[in-house]
Amino acid sequence: MALTTRQAPAAQASIRQPKGRGPLAWLPAISRKSASNRSLLRYVAGLAALLPALALAGIIVILANKAWPAVRVNGVSFLWRSAWAPGNTYGNPVKTDGVLHPVGVAYGALPLIVGTLASSGIAVVFAVPLSIGAALAVVEKLPRRASYVVGMFLELLAGIPSVVFGLWGILTFGPVLSRDVYPAVASIMPKVPILRFFRGDTGYGEGLMTAGLVLAVMIVPIVAATTRDLLRQVPALQKEGAAALGMNEWEVVRKVSIPWVRAGIIGASVLGLARALGETMAIAMVSGSLLGTMPANLYGKMGTIASTIVQQLDGAFSDGTGFAVKTLAEFALLLAVITLLTNIAARFLVRKVSTTALPVGRGV
Amino acid sequence: MTSIPMPASAGSKTARADMPLIVEAAPRSVSVQAKDLALGFGSATILSDLNLDVRKGEITALIGPTGSGKTTFLRSLNRMNDKVAKHWHQGDVLLEGASIYAPGVQLMALRRRVGMVFQRPNPFPMSIAGNILAGVKAHRIASKDHYRDIVEARLREVGLWDAVSNRLNSSPFSLSGGQQQLLCLARALAIGPEVLLLDEPTSSLDPVTTENIEAMVRTLVPALTIVIVTHNLGQARRISDRTVFFYQGKMVESGETSQVFEDPKEPETARYVTGRMG
Numbered sequence: 001m002a003l004t005t006r007q008a009p010a011a012q013a014s015i016r017q018p019k020g021r022g023p024l025a026w027l028p029a030i031s032r033k034s035a036s037n038r039s040l041l042r043y044v045a046g047l048a049a050l051l052p053a054l055a056l057a058g059i060i061v062i063l064a065n066k067a068w069p070a071v072r073v074n075g076v077s078f079l080w081r082s083a084w085a086p087g088n089t090y091g092n093p094v095k096t097d098g099v100l101h102p103v104g105v106a107y108g109a110l111p112l113i114v115g116t117l118a119s120s121g122i123a124v125v126f127a128v129p130l131s132i133g134a135a136l137a138v139v140e141k142l143p144r145r146a147s148y149v150v151g152m153f154l155e156l157l158a159g160i161p162s163v164v165f166g167l168w169g170i171l172t173f174g175p176v177l178s179r180d181v182y183p184a185v186a187s188i189m190p191k192v193p194i195l196r197f198f199r200g201d202t203g204y205g206e207g208l209m210t211a212g213l214v215l216a217v218m219i220v221p222i223v224a225a226t227t228r229d230l231l232r233q234v235p236a237l238q239k240e241g242a243a244a245l246g247m248n249e250w251e252v253v254r255k256v257s258i259p260w261v262r263a264g265i266i267g268a269s270v271l272g273l274a275r276a277l278g279e280t281m282a283i284a285m286v287s288g289s290l291l292g293t294m295p296a297n298l299y300g301k302m303g304t305i306a307s308t309i310v311q312q313l314d315g316a317f318s319d320g321t322g323f324a325v326k327t328l329a330e331f332a333l334l335l336a337v338i339t340l341l342t343n344i345a346a347r348f349l350v351r352k353v354s355t356t357a358l359p360v361g362r363g364v
Numbered sequence: 365m366t367s368i369p370m371p372a373s374a375g376s377k378t379a380r381a382d383m384p385l386i387v388e389a390a391p392r393s394v395s396v397q398a399k400d401l402a403l404g405f406g407s408a409t410i411l412s413d414l415n416l417d418v419r420k421g422e423i424t425a426l427i428g429p430t431g432s433g434k435t436t437f438l439r440s441l442n443r444m445n446d447k448v449a450k451h452w453h454q455g456d457v458l459l460e461g462a463s464i465y466a467p468g469v470q471l472m473a474l475r476r477r478v479g480m481v482f483q484r485p486n487p488f489p490m491s492i493a494g495n496i497l498a499g500v501k502a503h504r505i506a507s508k509d510h511y512r513d514i515v516e517a518r519l520r521e522v523g524l525w526d527a528v529s530n531r532l533n534s535s536p537f538s539l540s541g542g543q544q545q546l547l548c549l550a551r552a553l554a555i556g557p558e559v560l561l562l563d564e565p566t567s568s569l570d571p572v573t574t575e576n577i578e579a580m581v582r583t584l585v586p587a588l589t590i591v592i593v594t595h596n597l598g599q600a601r602r603i604s605d606r607t608v609f610f611y612q613g614k615m616v617e618s619g620e621t622s623q624v625f626e627d628p629k630e631p632e633t634a635r636y637v638t639g640r641m642g
């Protein structure tokens with residue numbers, strides 16, 4: 001029998017090999033739906049489904065294991081302390097709780113936690129409305145060809161490596177902002193709650209605000225492209241219903257289109273937030289790399305957990321006790337936990353939103 | 365002079381039978397008027413030579429085979445076709461004597477006067493009460509203190525109150541299809557339109573719900589003027605005062621429902637209403 005197609009060997013195998021034998025015997029047999037093969041398939045699928053969970057658990061366990069000595073020495077106050085002192089790496093190391101470390105070490109994560117959350121928060125605050133606006137323009141306003149072009153640019157933007165954003169941020173975006181935008185903003189902001197944070201010394205373009213805005217530019221494509229795809233799914237029937245009720249375009253968007261995809265937009269924003277929380281290279285370049293102190297104000301130099309890890313890793317290896325590296329592992333663990341918590345919080349938010357508003361499997 | 369249309373099936377209790385007989389010698393005044401209306405999309409002409417008077421306070425049924433332009437015509441009465449790509453029209457549509465296509469006509473205001481219920485229910489992603497109030501809020505018809513009363517009144521009007529009064533704040537998507545359609549009807553009524561356009565409102569519903577909606581719609585006249593598209597000839601006979609027969613984008617015949625069904629003037633109408641076409 002001549003083998004003319006690619007599928008032929010598999011088909012032959014299925015003929016020759018009875019079910020259950022041979023490593024790939026289940027492959028062609030799926031269509032035959034034999035009971036034992038189905039249970040094998042379920043087993044394999046279950047394993048594949050478990051894989052992400054296993055990977056996550058593995059990463060956390062390995063990180064925690066590496067970080068454990070540092071966790072014991074740095075203590076719980078690590079979380080609310082502002083300090084960055086690697087200690088005297090040339091002197092004789094000492095032991096605390098049986099963990100060897102240089103004399104005079106003091107690490108505190110608070111500035112980096114704040115830097116990470118604040119820069120990502122700024123990014124989301126700017127990026128989400130911008131993304132929704134861009135997505136609405138693409139779906140509702142622009143002619144077909146223009147929306148295709150805009151969509152293409154969004155996808156291109158999403159593919160640009162973060163080091164390019166970082167370089168652009170430090171060479172162009174940051175300086176322009178600090179020269180033309182920040183001072184103007186800072187001077188007009190009144191001394192009222194929240195807005196007063198926008199006052200003060202605006203620096204030279206490296207710092208929290210610049211980092212947040214660079215992150216915003218980086219996550220806009222993700223959030224906008226997802227939101228665009230979501231908005232395209234809003235049924236015309238519902239939008240026409242709103243228009244037929246005499247709503248204007250903006251009301252249709254606000255009352256029907258956006259609520260229809262609200263849960264999805266939250267999901268997309270969390271994707272963007274996760275990217276921002278973990279962004280390393282661009283932040284390392286535009287943050288000003290401040291260690292051990294809180295940013296002076298919204299424009300002040302700062303650091304994030306991720307950027308600090310990458311910037312300090314090299315130096316950490318010069319700590320002969322290995323304590324600096326263990327502390328970086330503790331930071332990494334912290335970042336993983338923060339990301340996890342944000343995701344869980346978002347999941348709750350999505351569930352809450354979708355039970356009140358979204359159609360859940362109840363079409364007509 | 366109106367007359368009682370024949371029930372579709374003998375013995376079935378029709379909404380019409382309960383209605384008092386209103387006998388009027390003089391023709392009722394006209395609510396909506398299509399004048400030499402032609403309409404199309406791009407190079408396609410969908411409707412042409414359309415002249416039709418929709419009488420005030422009556423139910424006008426639009427019947428005709430699939431693709432004959434009933435929906436397109438209905439949508440031209442509240443300008444829902446405007447946003448369709450490459451839409452064009454000639455001629456005019458008058459509402460109470462004034463052109464709805466005249467420059468300066470506000471779409472929002474027009475659609476407040478001419479409401480619409482679609483073929484399939486289309487509740488908005490907000491609470492049941494929110495759905496009823498959506499138009500009320502958009503047009504700022506009432507103040508907040510009246511919201512509760514409006515919701516209750518409208519839901520009672522369509523006979524949905526008892527079913528949903530305990531879950532006004534939950535999602536409308538948990539309602540049955542028929543209930544959702546009633547909700548959409550209540551939503552359209554809440555802004556107090558003069559004219560209500562119904563595009564096959566019961567086509568996806570069971571006979572009992574259909575009968576309820578028919579009875580409900582009957583109670584809306586003569587306060588409202590209703591134009592209803594239906595493929596259900598029995599429905600057209602049961603609820604409409606006048607019937608218009610569409611065929612291939614043209615109005616072939618219009619007249620009192622009993623006349624159109626029992627004594628059609630045009631051969632196409634005769635073939636359609638006797639079930640030999642469409």
Ligand SMILES: Nc1ncnc2c1ncn2[C@@H]1O[C@H](COP(=O)(O)OP(=O)(O)OP(=O)(O)O)[C@@H](O)[C@H]1O
Pocket residue numbers: 405408410428429430431432433434435436437448449595
């Ligand atoms: N947006 C559009 N673009 C182009 N052609 C359209 C559009 N909408 C409707 N048509 C065409 O107009 C014609 C009439 O359609 P319409 O929906 O008005 O028919 P109908 O009488 O309501 O049919 P049905 O009873 O099946 O609902 C059809 O041939 C349809 O293909």
Ligand SMILES: [Mg+2]
Pocket residue numbers: 434435436563593
């Ligand atoms: Mg139709």
